Amino acid sequence: MEDNKSVYNFESFDLIEFIIKHLKPIIIITAIAAIVSIVVSLVIVPRYKSTVIIFPTSQGSVSQNLLGVVMYKTILKLGEDEEVEQLMQVLKSDDIRNKIIKKYDLMKHYGIDPDSKYPLTEIDREFDKNISFIQTEYMSVKIEVLDVDPQLAADIANNIAALVDTAFNNMKQERAQKALKIVEKEYLGLKNQIATLEDSLTLLRSYGINDYVSQSEVYNNAYAEAILTHDKQAKKDIEGKLKILSKYGGAYLSIVAFLEYEKEHLSDIKAKYAEASVDASQDLPHTFIVNHAKVPEKKTYPIRWLIVSVSTLSAFIFALFLLLIFEYGKAKYFIKE
Numbered sequence: 044m045e046d047n048k049s050v051y052n053f054e055s056f057d058l059i060e061f062i063i064k065h066l067k068p069i070i071i072i073t074a075i076a077a078i079v080s081i082v083v084s085l086v087i088v089p090r091y092k093s094t095v096i097i098f099p100t101s102q103g104s105v106s107q108n109l110l111g112v113v114m115y116k117t118i119l120k121l122g123e124d125e126e127v128e129q130l131m132q133v134l135k136s137d138d139i140r141n142k143i144i145k146k147y148d149l150m151k152h153y154g155i156d157p158d159s160k161y162p163l164t165e166i167d168r169e170f171d172k173n174i175s176f177i178q179t180e181y182m183s184v185k186i187e188v189l190d191v192d193p194q195l196a197a198d199i200a201n202n203i204a205a206l207v208d209t210a211f212n213n214m215k216q217e218r219a220q221k222a223l224k225i226v227e228k229e230y231l232g233l234k235n236q237i238a239t240l241e242d243s244l245t246l247l248r249s250y251g252i253n254d255y256v257s258q259s260e261v262y263n264n265a266y267a268e269a270i271l272t273h274d275k276q277a278k279k280d281i282e283g284k285l286k287i288l289s290k291y292g293g294a295y296l297s298i299v300a301f302l303e304y305e306k307e308h309l310s311d312i313k314a315k316y317a318e319a320s321v322d323a324s325q326d327l328p329h330t331f332i333v334n335h336a337k338v339p340e341k342k343t344y345p346i347r348w349l350i351v352s353v354s355t356l357s358a359f360i361f362a363l364f365l366l367l368i369f370e371y372g373k374a375k376y377f378i379k380e
């Protein structure tokens with residue numbers, strides 16, 4: 044009994060001796076695993092990865108950047124955290140996803156039956172599995188596309204990068220067009236109002252009122268001199284002019300003051316109108332593309348040697364573990380007996 048305890052004392056068991064003792068079953072299991080893993084790795088369809096790296100631009104107002112004092116400084120600036128997060132959201136938008144799925148007929152390419160129970164769920168799962176957007180530590184975004192067709196992988200990656208500008212511009216221009224209509228309406232209305240005021244001034248000038256302040260001073264001085272010189276005709280003529288000046292002078296002053304104010308306001312509105320026009324028509328890129336996707340020459344997946352190595356090593360460890368458990372159980376049972 045003591046000999047049996049000594050033989051099956053696993054606390055002091057020599058692992059190398061154990062492996063040598065059970066070398067045959069270990070080799071068989073490991074070999075089978077190696078052969079199976081080789082076959083599986085050969086059956087797996089190779090996939091190719093294509094990558095685009097893009098930086099977001101600063102998302103300040105284009106009109107202010109172009110028409111303002113700091114011309115071009117902001118427009119050439121790389122985006123920061125906020126812009127990177129916005130870029131990630133746009134890349135993951137349904138707009139870009141649906142356009143890529145439709146353009147490259149990914150339903151058919153991924154072998155998804157459109158009449159199946161959940162075709163949209165399946166295509167979304169395949170899309171997310173093969174197309175990824177990764178935020179890098181350098182404030183850029185990496186677009187990675189895996190596909191069995193290397194050319195298609197590069198085309199999809201480049202197309203996604205191109206669609207970013209379209210998506211951004213569509214979102215911004217919809218709002219900018221509405222803003223433009225509001226500013227345009229105000230600008231044109233103010234121009235018409237100024238034209239009406241100028242027509243009123245033209246009418247008042249036809250009555251002889253050109254500069255109320257200076258004319259009033261001149262007429263009053265002339266009227267006083269006519270009285271002093273007893274010039275009745277001059278007095279009568281000046282009284283007629285003063286009467287007209289008195290009748291329309293207040294309106295003239297009001298129109299002149301209001302016209303000056305409105306012209307200053309028009310200048311401000313005109314500047315806003317110019318900015319709104321630029322924002323509504325701009326199609327500047329919203330990203331800097333660092334690397335365009337190229338057609339990959341070597342497959343990315345599967346890495347056959349890694350699959351075979353990991354599978355073979357796992358089988359070896361698993362076989363060893365099972366034999367250890369088996370021997371431990373047998374020894375325990377034998378000692379008990």
